[in-house]
Amino acid sequence: MKNSDHYKDSVVEDKNDSANIYVHRLRPEQIRWSKEAQQYSLSVFNQPHSKDINQGRLGDCWFVSALSLIAEIPQILYKVMITKQYNPVGLYKIRLCNRGIWQVVTIDDMLPVTEANSLVFTRSQKKQLFASLIEKALAKLHGSYKALDSGRCVEGLQTLTGKPCEVFLLHSTDPKKKPNLNHIWAKIIQSKAKGYLMTCLTSNEQRNGEVFDRM
Structure with missing residues (x-):
């Protein structure tokens, strides 16, 4: 695939299921970032810290809290985020544990945004993409973002670590x-x-x- 091409996920989320959550999707370079983030370049990681992650308009705090925990543990975070560098083609691979079995989920980088073109769901400061991409991979694994609304922290930890809790x-x-x-x-x-x-x-x-x- 050439850099001029853009990978597009063959699995498209049901619009009827999510129309009440977000407006449309954009690539990272088209998204409106905060003034604080303007000084940074797009990256998957930029010295990630638990405080970098902000939950969006989705009730998936059970997952976001677990993701914040592993944000400062490279040996876990890097195992989950297989694609560790910003990919101009837009193809990313994420490894998640689903019911005790590790699965590699391939996604594109089209992220849900508001009418103002700002991210709707989980985001990371400093223009880091890992939190948004991992959340999207989980949404794909479960069929939609809406499926992530409400859960237990133990599910989030097991999904990211594969360990019993x-x-x-x-x-x-x-x-x-x-x-x-x-x-x-x-x-x-x-x-x-x-x-x-x-x-x-x-x-x-x-x-x-x-x-x-x-x-």
């Missing part, structure tokens, strides 16, 4: 099954000492100060 609930809907918070805290301290990746998921339930203090 353990979940601890800080409260239960069953009053007879109260979690042992001392045991959970001890596990957290132990896991941190071993260098395990950890993230958390909060509930959108309304709780008063008394309940918060008990937790």
